[in-house]
Amino acid sequence: xxxxxxxxxxxxxxxxxxxxxxxxxxxxxxxxxxxxxxxxxxxxxxxxxxxxxxxxxxxxxxxxxxxxxxxxxxxxxxxxxxxxxxxxxxxxxxxxxxxxxxxxxxxxxxxxxxxxxxxxxxxxxxxxxxxxxxxxxxxxxxxxxxxxxxxxxxxxxxxxxxxxxxx
Numbered sequence: 693x694x695x696x697x698x699x700x701x702x703x704x705x706x707x708x709x710x711x712x713x714x715x716x717x718x719x720x721x722x723x724x725x726x727x728x729x730x731x732x733x734x735x736x737x738x739x740x741x742x743x744x745x746x747x748x749x750x751x752x753x754x755x756x757x758x759x760x761x762x763x764x765x766x767x768x769x770x771x772x773x774x775x776x777x778x779x780x781x782x783x784x785x786x787x788x789x790x791x792x793x794x795x796x797x798x799x800x801x802x803x804x805x806x807x808x809x810x811x812x813x814x815x816x817x818x819x820x821x822x823x824x825x826x827x828x829x830x831x832x833x834x835x836x837x838x839x840x841x842x843x844x845x846x847x848x849x850x851x852x853x854x855x856x857x858x859x
Contacts, residue, residue: 707795711788718787722780726773738770752830760833764826771823778816785809799857807850814842 727735742761749760761767789805791797822835 707797708801711791711797714791715784715788718784719781722777722784726776726780729776730769730773733769735770735773738767738773742767742770749829749832751833758833760829762829764823764829764832768824768826771819771826775816775819775824778812778819782809782812782816785812799854803850803853803857806853807846810849811842811846814845815839818842 730738745762745766746759747762748757749762750757785805785808789802789809792802792805818835818838822831822838826832826835
């Protein structure tokens with residue numbers, strides 16, 4: 693129970709396992725809710741169909757061929773589920789960040805959580821922009837390039853927080 697004016701405390705030896713349990717449990721619940729919300733379409737069958745339609749496609753303006761879906765527009769339901777998952781994980785990460793602040797976790801753990809928030813929100817944005825309304829295979833490759841960019845931004849955000857905390 694929280695008392696006004698008193699800082700919440702939790703032994704650090706129990707703190708991280710608790711945050712991990714909350715995180716994993718919330719992700720599993722999110723997966724179940726997303727799966728159920730897409731019924732009667734089976735996301736599992738959609739995922740299998742997606743991998744069955746992967747073919748080597750040339751990356752525009754390069755001599756490289758990489759796996760891409762032969763007809764990306766067919767997989768809109770799967771991409772929408774991916775968007776929902778990215779948003780769900782973002783919300784979970786924000787809640788975990790709030791808990792980390794409330795229970796005074798280390799700055800390294802807070803920075804890691806912020807990195808995850810940046811990545812998952814960026815991934816959700818890219819999925820809606822490039823995959824949910826995908827019409828050509830070239831957008832598939834733009835999505836992956838954008839995801840690499842978001843990953844880099846997430847790492848930079850983490851680094852800035854760690855640098856700022858060392859002053």
